[in-house]
Amino acid sequence: MKKMMLSQGETRRHTRAMWVMAVFAVLIAVMFLISMNLGQIRLTPAEVFRTVAGHGTAKQELILFEFRLPEIIISILVGAGLALSGCLLQGVTGNALAEPGILGINSGAGLAVLVFVYFYPEELLGSVYLMPVLALAGAAAAAVLIYSLAYKKGQGMSAMRLVLGGIGTAAGINALTLVLSLRLDPQSHQLIYTWLAGSIRGTDWTYVAAFLPWLIILIPYALYQARVLNILTLGDSSAMGLGTSINRARFRIMALAVALAGACVAVGGAISFVGLICPHLARRLVGPKHQLLIPASMLCGALLMLVADAVTRGIAGSASLPVGVVVAVIGAPYFLYLLAKSRS
Amino acid sequence: MSISAKDSALSELQKNSRPWIAGMVLLGGLAALTVLTFVSIATGSVHIPLETVWQAVTHFNPESQLHQVIRELRIPRAMTGILVGASLAVAGALMQGMTRNPLADSGLLGLNAGAGFAIALIFAFVPTLHSAGLLFCSFAGAAAAGGMVYGIGAMAKGGLTPFHLTMAGAAVSALFVALSTGIAVYFNIGLELSFWYAGGLGGVKWTQLDMMYPWSIAALIAALLLSRQITLLNLGDEVASGLGLRTGWVRAAALLIVMVLAGASVAVAGMIAFVGLVVPHVARGLVGVDYRWIIPCSAVLGSLLVITADVAGQWINPAYETPLGAVIALIGVPFFFYYIRRSGRGL
Numbered sequence: 001m002k003k004m005m006l007s008q009g010e011t012r013r014h015t016r017a018m019w020v021m022a023v024f025a026v027l028i029a030v031m032f033l034i035s036m037n038l039g040q041i042r043l044t045p046a047e048v049f050r051t052v053a054g055h056g057t058a059k060q061e062l063i064l065f066e067f068r069l070p071e072i073i074i075s076i077l078v079g080a081g082l083a084l085s086g087c088l089l090q091g092v093t094g095n096a097l098a099e100p101g102i103l104g105i106n107s108g109a110g111l112a113v114l115v116f117v118y119f120y121p122e123e124l125l126g127s128v129y130l131m132p133v134l135a136l137a138g139a140a141a142a143a144v145l146i147y148s149l150a151y152k153k154g155q156g157m158s159a160m161r162l163v164l165g166g167i168g169t170a171a172g173i174n175a176l177t178l179v180l181s182l183r184l185d186p187q188s189h190q191l192i193y194t195w196l197a198g199s200i201r202g203t204d205w206t207y208v209a210a211f212l213p214w215l216i217i218l219i220p221y222a223l224y225q226a227r228v229l230n231i232l233t234l235g236d237s238s239a240m241g242l243g244t245s246i247n248r249a250r251f252r253i254m255a256l257a258v259a260l261a262g263a264c265v266a267v268g269g270a271i272s273f274v275g276l277i278c279p280h281l282a283r284r285l286v287g288p289k290h291q292l293l294i295p296a297s298m299l300c301g302a303l304l305m306l307v308a309d310a311v312t313r314g315i316a317g318s319a320s321l322p323v324g325v326v327v328a329v330i331g332a333p334y335f336l337y338l339l340a341k342s343r344s
Numbered sequence: 345m346s347i348s349a350k351d352s353a354l355s356e357l358q359k360n361s362r363p364w365i366a367g368m369v370l371l372g373g374l375a376a377l378t379v380l381t382f383v384s385i386a387t388g389s390v391h392i393p394l395e396t397v398w399q400a401v402t403h404f405n406p407e408s409q410l411h412q413v414i415r416e417l418r419i420p421r422a423m424t425g426i427l428v429g430a431s432l433a434v435a436g437a438l439m440q441g442m443t444r445n446p447l448a449d450s451g452l453l454g455l456n457a458g459a460g461f462a463i464a465l466i467f468a469f470v471p472t473l474h475s476a477g478l479l480f481c482s483f484a485g486a487a488a489a490g491g492m493v494y495g496i497g498a499m500a501k502g503g504l505t506p507f508h509l510t511m512a513g514a515a516v517s518a519l520f521v522a523l524s525t526g527i528a529v530y531f532n533i534g535l536e537l538s539f540w541y542a543g544g545l546g547g548v549k550w551t552q553l554d555m556m557y558p559w560s561i562a563a564l565i566a567a568l569l570l571s572r573q574i575t576l577l578n579l580g581d582e583v584a585s586g587l588g589l590r591t592g593w594v595r596a597a598a599l600l601i602v603m604v605l606a607g608a609s610v611a612v613a614g615m616i617a618f619v620g621l622v623v624p625h626v627a628r629g630l631v632g633v634d635y636r637w638i639i640p641c642s643a644v645l646g647s648l649l650v651i652t653a654d655v656a657g658q659w660i661n662p663a664y665e666t667p668l669g670a671v672i673a674l675i676g677v678p679f680f681f682y683y684i685r686r687s688g689r690g691l
Contacts, residue, residue, distance in 0.1 A: 164684055
């Protein structure tokens with residue numbers, strides 16, 4: 001049955017998608033190597049190669065393995081996670097604007113951290129490990145609020161209510177964030193401001209260790225849900241006809257997207273652009289089938305974050321430049337160019 | 345598009361429009377607005393009795409200090425609140441109508457972000473610039489963002505579809521927000537910028553109002569004149585062009601109006617989100633799908649929201665004026681939640 005449905009056009013699209021993903025993967029590999037050479041202390045490619053092979057000096061090993069590598073790996077993982085989260089949310093809501101930033105999930109994470117800083121201003125700097133936990137709790141709280149707004153007994157969950165409730169949640173949380181942040185002293189304000197803009201400087205292996213399990217569990221599950229997502233994107237009536245229990249499926253995928261977004265924000269701060277454009281770009285390249293869309297989105301997100309991280313590390317004196325800023329500055333013009341070139 | 349489909353779209357429009365309720369909303373809203381304007385003038389660091397306010401309007405006495413305060417500070421503040429509320433709400437209504445996306449508003453289209461970026465540049469490089477220059481620059485920033493969004497939409501093959509406009513707006517918005525953040529972090533001016541973005545009508549004087557009101561009022565009137573075309577556009581491009589509407593021109597005109605409305609309000613009151621999103625929704629819920637009613641009702645309800653929030657912001661904590669944008673969100677959000685929960689299958 002499945003084989004019969006694969007028409008010639010679909011096979012061609014499949015081949016094309018494989019090529020797209022292969023190109024993304026190669027670009028990521030190239031960017032990875034370039035990124036290893038960038039930083040305050042310059043290492044030549046030969047030095048990098050020697051160090052990786054195990055013949056570097058102690059200092060070179062320290063720079064590469066303790067500073068650069070965790071940052072590079074985290075940026076790849078965060079990029080993939082955010083893009084996947086956006087891809088899932090867009091699939092569930094059927095709205096191209098749905099992403100964790102716009103729906104207030106990132107803001108929830110930010111507010112949780114801010115409240116903590118507001119009441120215990122001295123403790124934040126010593127509590128690198130507390131921040132992710134707070135962020136995840138905030139993201140989850142925002143998501144619960146959004147979901148309870150969207151869910152109605154008898155009617156189930158409405159995608160439109162979900163998106164509107166998300167935007168309302170984001171606006172409310174941002175208002176609280178603003179009121180609180182105006183009362184901080186300038187130093188804490190700068191710290192929070194930078195973190196909210198998205199920053200992965202100072203990441204070490206513990207972050208990778210804490211973050212990786214999430215992705216190892218959640219990504220296969222997302223891929224497993226690809227077929228359901230395909231049905232959901234067809235619209236409620238067709239999904240009902242096909243006999244999928246829409247509400248439960250939506251809930252599952254929503255929870256998945258929130259968990260991903262919360263984990264990503266916890267490690268990387270509120271980076272808002274990846275979840276919006278990467279799924280969009282991927283859809284354009286590989287089509288709407290989620291079996292292809294999900295991996296393509298993740299590769300695209302990983303590449304975007306990797307490039308942004310390399311840029312912040314490569315530009316001298318930009319050590320404090322939030323990676324989220326670079327993501328938008330690189331991503332937005334390209335996205336706009338694509339929009340301008342596209343046909344409706 | 346067949347004739348019968350066109351007819352059914354139009355009769356659907358007729359059926360889903362409620363002019364009666366619209367009339368009541370307008371009348372009741374205007375009455376409430378009048379009362380609130382007086383309350384707003386009476387409210388402030390010094391409370392002024394309502395009789396004095398009335399006297400200052402009818403029999404102005406230049407000798408009286410209270411009358412001076414009312415004339416020079418309170419009245420421009422209330423008037424600006426009314427104009428800003430109406431402008432933001434109408435801008436949102438136009439955006440939602442023309443993009444057929446209920447999430448669209450001037451914030452999402454990148455206009456607010458463009459204005460904010462211009463302000464960030466000024467804070468970083470010319471911090472001594474006087475307020476008129478600040479106003480002009482924020483206006484230019486909004487126009488630049490609007491021009492970018494429109495340009496991108498127009499360059500796409502197949503023209504300015506709602507989808508292209510919305511996506512381009514979201515991307516331009518993200519770009520300008522990121523650039524502002526970058527500047528703020530790099531020059532360490534995050535706190536000052538946050539204060540400005542938080543918005544408020546606290547320092548508004550006649551000079552700002554004089555600069556703003558011709559633009560805003562002209563744009564509001566233009567929006568009313570365009571409301572019939574927006575209604576048709578909201579039925580979908582096929583129906584609209586089937587009825588002889590030149591959709592490209594209507595979109596261009598609507599975007600220009602939105603640019604003026606948003607630019608002028610951001611210039612005097614900072615970044616006030618949410619009015620443009622929520623108010624048109626509520627208006628549509630009350631009066632149906634006809635933008636000839638939605639636009640005036642949005643204007644009245646938007647003014648009401650902003651002026652109430654301004655008064656509330658001064659009441660919450662008299663010593664420290666709570667930022668207007670925050671108060672609006674704190675009033676608007678619970679109401680919006682209630683509205684989402686209550687409304688039926690429309691959402």
